[in-house]
Amino acid sequence: MPSLQCASSSIIGDQAITFNTQGSVFIIMQIVSVRQVLGGEIPTGTEVTVQGWVRTRRDSKAGFSFIHINDGSCFANLQLVADQALANYENGILRLTSGASVSCRGTVVESRGRGQNVEIQAAEIDIPGLVEDPDHYPIQPKHHSYEFLRTVAHLRPRTNTFGAVTRIRHVAARAIHDFFDRNGYFWVNTPIITASDAEGAGQMFRVSTLDLVNPPRTDEGKIDFGEDFFGRETFLTVSGQLNVEAFCLAMSKVYTFGPTFRAENSNTARHLAEFWMVEPELAFADLGDLATLAEDFLKFVFKQVLERCPDDMAFFAERVEPEAIARLENLIDSPFVRMEYSEAIDILQASGKKFEFKPEWGIDLQTEHERFLTEQHCKAPVVVMNYPDEIKAFYMRLNDDGKTVAAMDVLAPGIGEIIGGSQREERLAVLRSRMAQHELDEATYSWFLDLRRYGTVPHAGFGLGFERLLNYITGLSNIRDVIPYPRTPGNASF
RNA sequence: UCCCCGGUAGCUCAGCUGGUUAGAGCGGGUGACUGUUAAUCACUAGGUCGUUGGUUCGAAUCCGACCCGGGGAGCCA
Numbered sequence: 001m002p003s004l005q006c007a008s009s010s011i012i013g014d015q016a017i018t019f020n021t022q023g024s025v026f027i028i029m030q031i032v033s034v035r036q037v038l039g040g041e042i043p044t045g046t047e048v049t050v051q052g053w054v055r056t057r058r059d060s061k062a063g064f065s066f067i068h069i070n071d072g073s074c075f076a077n078l079q080l081v082a083d084q085a086l087a088n089y090e091n092g093i094l095r096l097t098s099g100a101s102v103s104c105r106g107t108v109v110e111s112r113g114r115g116q117n118v119e120i121q122a123a124e125i126d127i128p129g130l131v132e133d134p135d136h137y138p139i140q141p142k143h144h145s146y147e148f149l150r151t152v153a154h155l156r157p158r159t160n161t162f163g164a165v166t167r168i169r170h171v172a173a174r175a176i177h178d179f180f181d182r183n184g185y186f187w188v189n190t191p192i193i194t195a196s197d198a199e200g201a202g203q204m205f206r207v208s209t210l211d212l213v214n215p216p217r218t219d220e221g222k223i224d225f226g227e228d229f230f231g232r233e234t235f236l237t238v239s240g241q242l243n244v245e246a247f248c249l250a251m252s253k254v255y256t257f258g259p260t261f262r263a264e265n266s267n268t269a270r271h272l273a274e275f276w277m278v279e280p281e282l283a284f285a286d287l288g289d290l291a292t293l294a295e296d297f298l299k300f301v302f303k304q305v306l307e308r309c310p311d312d313m314a315f316f317a318e319r320v321e322p323e324a325i326a327r328l329e330n331l332i333d334s335p336f337v338r339m340e341y342s343e344a345i346d347i348l349q350a351s352g353k354k355f356e357f358k359p360e361w362g363i364d365l366q367t368e369h370e371r372f373l374t375e376q377h378c379k380a381p382v383v384v385m386n387y388p389d390e391i392k393a394f395y396m397r398l399n400d401d402g403k404t405v406a407a408m409d410v411l412a413p414g415i416g417e418i419i420g421g422s423q424r425e426e427r428l429a430v431l432r433s434r435m436a437q438h439e440l441d442e443a444t445y446s447w448f449l450d451l452r453r454y455g456t457v458p459h460a461g462f463g464l465g466f467e468r469l470l471n472y473i474t475g476l477s478n479i480r481d482v483i484p485y486p487r488t489p490g491n492a493s494f
Numbered sequence: 495u496c497c498c499c500g501g502u503a504g505c506u507c508a509g510c511u512g513g514u515u516a517g518a519g520c521g522g523g524u525g526a527c528u529g530u531u532a533a534u535c536a537c538u539a540g541g542u543c544g545u546u547g548g549u550u551c552g553a554a555u556c557c558g559a560c561c562c563g564g565g566g567a568g569c570c571a
Contacts, residue, residue: 058530066530079531097522113529135522135540136504141532142520144505147563203569239571264569265495277571356567367567420571465571478564479571490562 035073037118042108050078050120051103053158056141057096065093067125069102072163075311079111079119080104092127097134098141099158102127146481153485153494161319164312165482168305169470175304176257176278176466179297185253185280190240192259195232196444203263204235205273236261241279241461242395242448245424248281248459249451255280257466265489269478270416272467274487281461287397287406287423290460291383294410294419295336297464298381302328305473313473321475327413328473331381338383341404344369347377364391365409367416374413381418382411394438395448396422397458398430408462412472421462428452 030048032041042048052071059065063084068077080102082093096102106122113119131137138144138152139159149156156162177187193207209229210216216227225233240256247254260277280293306313306328317324339347348359348369357366365373365384373382385408386399396405410419425431431452435442442449470482480486485494 056532058528058533060528060530061526062528064529066533068531077531081529111529113531115531133504133522137521138504140505140521142505143532145564148505151563260571262570266569267495268567268569269565271570275571279571417571463571468571 033073034069034071034076034078037078037108037120038074038076038116040117044108044110044118046108047105047123048108048120049103049105050080052078052101054096054098054100054102056098057093059094065089065096067093067096067102069104070158070163072157072166075160075164075167075315076116079113079116080106080122080125081119082122082125086122086125088125088127092130093125095130096127097131097137099131099134099137099139099155100127101129146476146478150480150486157484160315161476161481164309164315165470165474165476166484168309168312168473169482171305171308172301172470172473173257173466175301176297178304179300180253180255180280183253185255185282186247186251188240188244188247188251188254188256189258190237190243190256192237193230193234194237194243195230195234196242203265204238205261205263207234207236238262239277239279239463241281241463242445244279244281244461245448245459246451248283248461249455249457252283253280254282267489269480270468270471272479272483272486272488275479275483276466278464278466279461281459283457283459285423285460286458287385287408287460290421290423290462291336291338291385291408294383294408294421294462294464298410298419298469299332301469302473303332306332316474316476324473324475334380336381336383336410337378338385341365341384341387344373344382344384348372351377362388362390370411370416371413374411374416379413381413384409384411389434392422394434394440395424395431397425398434406460410462412468414475414477415468415472418468418472419462419464421460423458423460426452426456426458428456 030046032048032050034050034052036042037048037050050069050071052069055068055070055077057065057067065082067080067082069080070077082089086093103126104120104122105124106120108118109121111117111119138148139155144159149159149162157166180187207229208225210223210225210227216224218224225231228234237260239260240258244254244256256277256279258276259274261274262271263273264271280297282289282293306325313325317326342361344365345359345361348355351372353372355366355368355372357363357368359369364387373384374380385406386404387407389396389398389403389405392405392407396407398405406423408419408421409417412418425434428449431449432442435445467479467482471477471479474482476482480488
């Protein structure tokens with residue numbers, strides 16, 4: 001609290017702290033977090049209450065026990081020293097096992113052991129909940145496989161790994177909002193329920209209140225969605241882009257950040273049926289502006305995570321991906337590699353590598369191609385720009401060459417496509433002809449076409465998979481390990 | 495959805511060219527010891543070997559089907 005220099009008092013959660021003009025701290029109520037104690041915010045000699053869950057307990061026959069607790073506030077555990085003189089020592093403290101909850105009143109003291117600067121000399125340890133059946137409690141102080149932890153998604157927040165993931169996820173989300181806020185973007189909450197299929201970005205989940213067993217039928221015997229809740233077929237959104245474009249052409253700089261749904265039968269470490277997507281859209285901008293935005297954006301988020309989560313990142317570097325910190329630092333310091341799609345194809349063809357799919361102008365880049373470019377050729381994230389129009393969506397802007405569109409993908413080592421974006425086709429006539437090519441019904445998109453009729457401007461935007469970003473930051477390789485409750489084909493447990 | 499690999503104690507795994515009572519480490523319990531650090535040492539409990547059919551005198555082990563998980567691919571963020 002050194003930054004607080006004038007007399008003041010504040011209440012944060014359950015604690016009330018009063019400061020005098022000299023900066024001394026008087027604590028009235030003293031429920032504090034492990035982070036505050038270990039961070040040196042609480043002077044030694046102060047009586048406090050700390051609360052959390054037991055990680056390990058060790059007993060000394062000299063008549064006391066060491067209890068390590070974690071409350072999620074930070075990576076590190078706090079050591080409680082419990083003397084046998086405590087009233088519930090025999091019946092309570094000696095029965096503490098991993099996972100039990102404790103509330104401890106005690107004094108912050110300098111530690112007499114190594115491994116921590118301070119610890120709590122307990123005066124009283126309340127135990128709201130022991131672990132029943134401790135020999136079957138799944139979370140032990142040892143290595144667990146990620147596969148196993150997914151089967152206990154309700155308990156894995158208690159592990160080092162998932163605690164770190166949760167804190168980093170929070171900080172990254174905050175950083176995303178901060179980045180856009182500082183750069184004049186407005187957060188637009190686009191609808192979750194939608195009647196339009198955004199460019200066929202993927203299979204959609206149907207939203208309906210019809211009786212599935214006996215639905216109303218039209219005269220032709222088809223299901224009568226006119227009788228459905230919204231009077232038409234509706235789905236969960238696969239992208240907020242089309243909706244946010246309308247706000248872009250009024251607010252200039254906007255973004256969405258929310259859940260997105262894809263009913264694809266994708267069984268990979270990179271796909272979820274429910275994930276969070278960030279979609280900025282900026283007016284009066286071209287593809288180059290967009291690539292710059294993507295780069296600035298990623299660098300800002302990475303920087304924030306490194307600054308605010310050093311302990312968590314150190315853990316991932318030590319246990320998961322040795323390069324986790326170094327590669328973020330390198331990325332922050334160096335410009336992204338940008339290349340034309342045509343150039344990427346040339347590089348792949350000249351590489352002499354044997355690919356399962358032969359790189360040829362006109363095909364979409366395969367995972368093996370992306371990996372070569374990011375992991376071997378550039379050893380850095382790569383922005384590939386201007387793809388053949390046949391392999392990209394209808395709304396992407398047709399380039400003057402007539403055969404490519406102003407699309408870009410940001411590819412990250414180990415993850416593949418982390419961002420996909422484009423400059424949008426703002427010319428009404430061109431957009432209509434591209435819609436015709438894609439056999440899209442103009443009536444469905446009439447409002448989207450209006451945006452080109454009434455004060456159209458060049459604009460561009462991208463989509464970023466939030467969980468893929470977290471995979472890249474943490475080095476965790478499976479997308480199911482960076483979201484609290486993963487939804488994948490055949491699995492909606494918890 | 496396709497290709498490959500796997501499912502043995504609460505967890506991580508060994509055992510699998512078929513053959514007595516299926517093992518280890520961690521975790522749990524008991525005890526010893528210690529300002530301890532995923533402590534250490536001793537003892538101990540704990541398993542219908544994914545499910546289901548089949549081959550065989552005999553199956554954790556071989557074969558089929560199914561379920562679940564992992565890796566890779568496609569689709570994409």
